[in-house]
Amino acid sequence: MAFFRYLATLCALAAALLAIPAAAQNCPRGPDLMDRGSARLVAGGAIAPGESGQLALDFLPNEGWHGYWSNPGDAGQGMCIDWDLPEGWQAGEPLYPVPQTYVTQGLMNHIFEGEHAVLLPLTVPEGTPPGAYEVGLYADWLTCSDTLCVPQRASLTTTVQVGGTGTTHPGFEAWRTAIPPLLDSAARFEFRGDFLRVAIPLPASLELAAPHVFIETENVIDYAAPQVFRRDGDMLVAEIARGSLREEPQALRGLLAFDGAGGGVQFEAEPGDVPNGGTRIGPNALETPLALLLGGALLGGLLLNLMPCVFPILSLKALTLARAGGDERQARLEGLAYTAGVVMACLALGALLLVLRAGGAQVGWAFQLQEPLVVAALLVLATLITANFMGLFEIPSLPIRTRGEGGAFATGLLAAVVATPCTGPFMAAALGAALLLPAPQALLLFAALGLGLALPFLLLGFVPALRRMLPRPGAWMQTFRRLLAIPMGLTALALVWLAFRLGGTSFAFAALALAILPVVALSASRNGNRLVALIAVLAALYFAASLPFRMEEQVASSESVLEPVAYSEAALADARASGQPVFLWFTADWCLTCKVNEQVAIEREATRAAFEDAGVVAMRGDWTRRNPEITRFLEQWEAAGVPLYIWYPAGGEGEQLPQVLTPAMLAELAEGRD
Known part of the structure; x- marks a missing residue:
């Protein structure tokens, strides 16, 4: 049955699309046909x-x-009118009530269900x-119905009383009330990325349960894309993905629906500056208390210390405190400096993320790891740290080797940069909220994340009892340092893999060469072989210059x-329309949590067999x-x-699963067990 319903819907959409050209032919007349309802022309009283x-x-x-609004959306047909008026009379543009949204197969239409009236302004000339x-x-x-679209045509007449007092249809006042009023002040719009x-002037006191913007000009926006709304005082800011029309109009007209129940306003917008920031509202507005979000960011940052690229750095910095002995003041200064470095790096990354998003870029946390050149730079850094841990060279100014506040601050910056690839438990909700909150509150969450990441070293600096638990300095520290080269080396190998996934084989080879050659140069220089060091430096410069190409x-x-x-948005709509369960997961090659979950729960024969038995559609972003598209969905x-x-049961709404999956979780979902 699902297949036949799907086929019928496709036929309906095809009929609608085939009907569209008729609206562009100045309404050529044909025989009347009203076999799916009726229409009548009604006068609104006498006109002077x-x-x-x-x-x-x-x-x-x-x-x-x-029926359809003037802009029908992804499919359908707007109304076409050809007038028969007395000489000199003028008809204005039709006035529509607020339409409803109707989504099928990933396409959105703007429709009217049941009885609805379109008002037609009419001007009678002087002297009539x-x-x-x-x-x-x-x-x-x-x-249209859910399965069929039928063109309708009618020649309609009515009597208009000029002068005197004519009768008014009893339903006319209700039809007039259903037309949304036009705002007195002009809205502003801009295209960004x-x-x-669109900035719509609207009192902050006005309740908006489920806002939605309808634009009259076709294909300016992606109709089915989610619309993001923010309040900035008495200004409502809507952000909507662009449609297929790439030419930027000089003016826009549209409707703002308030609640899905017919309430709304009309607006006319002109090009201008649109405010950034504001408080997110609407169905996806944030409801979690800020205190809980700050706690989640703090705990999430704390867990980042277990990452294989952070733990070695934290361990060596902790051992510098052990070597420092009982200097309380120095320990506290280093703890504060390390914390300042971590928090500053997290704030800088968070601020850059917010600025890019305000500029229209679709980016999320760890966006820097989606850039091949950034990954190449991190590979060089991880390789240098690995070689330093192995004792291949010594640089007194390297952050992880320097005592004192300056070294601690630089190490904090380094730890924050290499700790950002993934979101983990507690951290996900907090960082997701940071994208919805006003900038000051969002930056507070990023600062809490940094504080969580810095907390272990900060406690070591301020709690002597914890420092006394550290092992005493000795020869074993050199062995321990070389052991710490293993997780850093694995981090470097993971970055080589990521370079390959982002840029391909040639890019990964050049990035690896760029990472190894500085080590060769430093080792050769240490041994007094300056010619080899010079050749290695020149080769590194060559590979660095060639990376972008x-x-x-x-x-x-x-x-x-x-x-x-x-x-893709269309693929997900098709999968859900098939009537089968859907398991949708989003991953990245730079995300450690993702890869662990895939090995533990997703990439398993038991999961595959359970999905096949239940007819589950597996989808990966x-x-x-x-x-x-993925950023919008996130x-x-x-x-x-x-x-x-995300798990979509057959015919049901999506349910977000935990960020840490258990081996049997997906198989149990497919088998219908909670």
């Missing part, structure tokens, strides 16, 4: 000569059928003698036993490279980064 009045085109579609005048029109519109941003446009996706469908679910796991 030289003044304007209104008619109503009242539609009564059959039950289960609907009083009396009754017949007014007529020919209308062509489209009426792939988004249209080695990046490949596309890199193949990783293999998976589930053989997942690649995520690979965020290794920047992908605006934002819908208030997630700042990956991993994100």
